[in-house]
Amino acid sequence: MAESDVAFPMEQSKELKRKKRMKCLAYVAAFVIFQTAIILVFALTVMRIKNPKFRIRSVLVDDLTFNNSSPSFNMKFIAQVTVKNTNFGHYKFENSTVTFAYKGSQVGEALVTKGRARARARSTKKMNVTMDLNSNGVANDSDLGSDLNSGFLTLTSQSILNGKVHLMKVIKKKKSVEMNCTMTVNLAQKLVRDIKCAFDWVDATIDPSVISQADCTLQFRFFLVPQESIIRHPVFVSHRDEHIHDLPIFIKSFRLCSP
Template identity: 65%
Template sequence: MAEKDQQVYPLPVSTNTQAKHDEDEEAGTVLSKEAGTVPSKELRKKRMKCLAYVVAFAVFQIGIILVFALTVMKIKTPKFRVRSATFESFNVVTTTSAPSFDMKMNAELGVKNTNFGHYKFDNSTIYFFYKGTQVGSAFVSKARARARSTKKFNVVVDLTTTNLPSNSGLGDDFNSGVLQLTSQSELKGKVELMKVMKKKKSTEMSCTLTISLADKAIRDLNCR
């Protein structure tokens, strides 16, 4: 009976062993927290960096589109000009009673196309005037001015005073030694970009030619 009533008591745990166990649990908790926190910060940094790259790329793309739209896609009006002129024949009658002239002029014309596409223009006519009265004309054949280039061609013009009125004041100009003519014309055509986009464009010529009677040559040529 004494053996049955005997109780068994657990061995006491030393204070040092319990403290060490608590420290191990606390360290494990700290490590587990750090292990979960560090990857989260790195992930946020990577996401922010990726977002910055996406925004920078979008801004770059928008810039490229704007530059393309303002340069390549912007269609400008070509310029039509008299570039130079020489005379094959030069006959001038300076008598005060019936002053007149009869000239054959070889004029070089130019169509300056600053667009990034071809400019195709139709047939046209260039007219020459003396004080508002037509004294000559020439036919301009249809052609094409290449992208960002100047199409040059020549026309021969017969200039004569047949239609001039008697009070035109031609004698006064002869006395001054210079003769001033003006030229006018209009070209109608289309600018073609990348064989896809086509836009109608018309260009007008307005030039003033000052002829030296003594030199039988163009002294001044001004176009606008």
């Protein structure tokens, strides 16, 4: 009787110790899971470095003259250029040149100087640039005369901005972003309207005639579209598909997306 009385408290003590160990392990496991979740969220948000967005936000026509009989124009623009940085670190960029063109012929350019070339974390940097545009470089056999008679002139602007995203003063990641914008100049009202920019997304379709039967290489024809019109869904192409040319796709940094 005495031995059983002694054994019972010992068993209770072992059971209590076991429960304490299990509780301790549960706390440790919960802490590890919590820390892992925090690190994962941090890695997917703060540490994820994305491309900034570089575009022309608005254009003020400071001066405009044109001639219909001898097709030509001269303009002076004051454009607001923006760099939108959605990263948690600032984006420091270098000098860049914005080139304006009329149907492929350069008509002017503007320099975006680095000066205070720094877009703060999760902010948009706005800069005003002044440029002179003229039709001296436009071919004589172009459609300039008919466009001037219509009262509307379509221009494009292109540029590449190179820089680095700085995170926590330790991590530096090179990031470049391309500007591709189109705009319409209302000659009568001396206004620039319908500014549309595509950042780094392009609309691409596959031409079946250029699919090589030997190495299955694909060539693409690209068309710029506004980024906001794109709906992204992943498409994976692992082998040659005879019907793949029926599929319109979008391509960005070698990743394929269906509309």
